[in-house]
Amino acid sequence: MLVLMARNLWRHPLRNGLTLAGIAVAMGVMVCIVSFGDGYRQALRGELDRAGVQMMLVPLGCPYDAAVRVLKNQTLENSLPASALVAVRRDPAVAVAAPLLMAALPRQNDRRTDLWVGLDDTALQLKPWWQVRAGQAWFNHAHDVILGSDAAALEMRVPGDKLYSPEIKQEFRVASVLNRSGTSDDSVFFVSLATAQQMFAQSNRLTAIAVRLKDPTLQREAATRLQRIPGAQVVTMTEMMGTFLNLLGAVRTLVLAVASIAMMVSALTVLNTLLAAVLERANEFAMMRAIGASRAQVFGLLLGESMALTCCGGVAGAGLALVAGSPIEALAKDWVPLTPGGSLLSISPSTVLPCFLLILGVGALAAVYPAWRAARLPPALVTKLG
């Protein structure tokens, strides 16, 4: 039976090859979408976990835009008064409140931007990845700078070296270089909060306050209290993650709809291929019936051919997803908000298997009508068709 199936499929290599390609593309798209969704969720959760904060106090404006900018070490147009930090630290639910002042200094001639972040030592409690690779653990002097690993590599600095900022005309001494963290901190120049406030003429101003609570279950009450601080608004990481996942969910639904259409088209292609085969091989099926094959056997033959076709297409589609996954991921990263670092494509057996079963189901469904037609061919037809 298997040999018969294989021989029948081999009879029209072009037609069956095109059908197989259609199935492979549909399978590949489906695997990529499912894997991207899973990968994004895991990566976003990891990024927010690594951020070590439960909420963030940002200046008035779009809170999510502000929170994303802070997480990505980008500057905000507004700032918070330093008095907000006192109020936050006074809140009984707050375990750690870390003030941050960020500034991006564009270097027009060099087509680059230097990212400067001012922080105090409380920030270390919220940055578990903060590991000094070389040099002293913290700022000893006002002109000390700690470099992220990429920033140090780009400027070829080691502890003790000088570093000059032409834009603000200030010279620093490299106090230490951090280990690579895989976060946006890798390309940052860190200075003490007071130095940053003086550098950027932002005396008593802050870009954001990152907050960790003593008990995460107190989040709602704490957020309500902190929301009352003038000029500030609270964004919880849970809200932020929910918002981004909702946004991603909407995009994913849309793309899944497109993938479903691709899946339907591939099902119709299988149906068309098998129907053509039934019409071409009517005589053969009638002959099979005449020499004793049951209807179930004829039905099974067509169903088997369809399953073999979709099975090969599914395997090829999985391979296609592995090969084309990275370029698709690179494209998708451009649309998605707050793209976490690292790979977002999580292709694993748990993502491939459901897609594979789905494509097999589609293949089986598409085979039902042609197989039914083949099974219904009367044995007497063989005398008519000769």
Add this chain to the structure above:
Amino acid sequence: MRLGFRLLVLVLALAAFAAIPWRKASHRELPPRAHTWAAEVSPVCPWREPKPDLLALFPTATNYVTETCVLSSVTSELRKRLGRQMNSDENPLRIYRVRKEGQCVGSILVTRVKAEHGGVEIVTGIEPGGAVHGVLIQSQREPEPIAEVIASAAFRAAFVGKGAAAPFRLGDDLPEVPAVARPSAQSIADGVHSQLIVLSFAEVLLANADPGLQHAR
């Protein structure tokens, strides 16, 4: 039966193709890094503004093509000649071949050197014979008194015509500069010198790989 066997082989091959590069991207972790005092390896220096640099160095050029030369086979000789390890700009070496109406009129190399206050990125135009045609500073973060010296036309012009055999020493074959700018200026001179040395090795390798290439240029 043979057909069935062939189909089975095809399916197995497809399955193997899909399984070999199986990735678990979500569980990928950064490898632990050794705690050393060595400087982080500097990333490859990009050529930030090819069009204006090309016009500044080779005004008659019509275009350029990028050629890559892997120098791994001559690493030990190059290390001896440079007196240091090779960096990421040097192996593989990216050579921008400058062309005028299809003819090679020179080459451009880009590198980053460690100056006193930060990295300095140098774009060097090199004549087909291996001598310096011109030098540009594409990025630097030195204080004004130093920047004025190293970016000055006079200092950059002092490199023109020098080959890999020149000593590239300030106050010797290069003009003396104010003491404050000396370390950074010498770094740039060493950087340009290194580029010429590395290119000379690359040219030999490329010529050996394709003897007709030299003639074509």
